[in-house]
Amino acid sequence: MTDKKHKAISATKEVAASLRGWSLSQALHANADSWQLSLDGMRSRAGTGAANLRTCADGHDWNDRGNIGTPKRSFRITSALPVCLISLALLFTGACMSAPPSDDVNKPLPRKSRQDALAWAKQYTSTMAHYAGVTFGHQFGPRENFTDCVGKHDEVADDGRYQLAYTVYAKLHRDQHIAAARKLRTALKEHGVEISDFTERPEKPEVIMYARHPREKFFVVADTVKPPDTFRLEVSTPCFLPPGAKQQQF
Known part of the structure; x- marks a missing residue:
């Protein structure tokens, strides 16, 4: 994702540079900057989600340590996974719900x-x-x-x-x-x-x-x-x- 993001942003800025002197050039640069911030934010949230998923799994690991080699271990590992995935889903949906609204077209x-x-x-x-x-x-x-x-x-x-x-x-x-x-x-x-x-x-x-x-x-x-x-x-x-x-x- 990082490589594709850089290619897209770089391509947009190259087009803007080729059109310098035209008002469209500045608009393209503004769009590139805006998308770069948005994509960086998505990447950051993905990294946070991955870290939280690891922490969640580690937090359930103690349930398994005393049961190695027993049939219960398999059940406890699989039961922990949905809890972590639900937490991860809440992280992303919560982030989307709390995102700031788009600019008001009628703002003064x-x-x-x-x-x-x-x-x-x-x-x-x-x-x-x-x-x-x-x-x-x-x-x-x-x-x-x-x-x-x-x-x-x-x-x-x-x-x-x-x-x-x-x-x-x-x-x-x-x-x-x-x-x-x-x-x-x-x-x-x-x-x-x-x-x-x-x-x-x-x-x-x-x-x-x-x-x-x-x-x-x-x-x-x-x-x-x-x-x-x-x-x-x-x-x-x-x-x-x-x-x-x-x-x-x-």
Whole structure:
């Protein structure tokens, strides 16, 4: 199971990397991270169940020690097995019953105007550039891209909710991209941002980094892009609802 899990997660992240620059790339990375946590949890519960099964069997072993070589021993071993299996079943069904519910599609969205979101994105990418030790102002940027929010079940609201992807480009020799990304990674982690993927390819050289803030729910990208010697920095906001707008219910 572990090998298959790693292959599935790795394949998803490779597809996401191949689509970098598209909003779908970030969605694929988010899905890969979510599935990795879920599968790791299942594996952990399986290990706990196995340990409990051993403990349960060991706890019944004393019933058998004084009866070795007698007909009763066979009965006592087989009678202990259902007890252990029932305990194991309760462990798994209990875990499933206590699992947290899925996110409410109608939970209140954070509110921010498009102007404020854009101002924040500009400030944050400037901070990223400072951490990476680069200066942006490339001929291809900056770029701002406001898009409608799309729900988990492809629902699209008419209440004005939106997401923003803001991208800047730095002219940086390709040999310096990995070092710049490493410095940025260190600074982001110190500020609570979780790195979901960091891939170095020294032979090219190039680098790809995806990150996410677990509380504020924004995404960060830093990677090598074309044309040569171009280093991209991008931040994507969570779904915002404009101030004063009534949130649509699904």
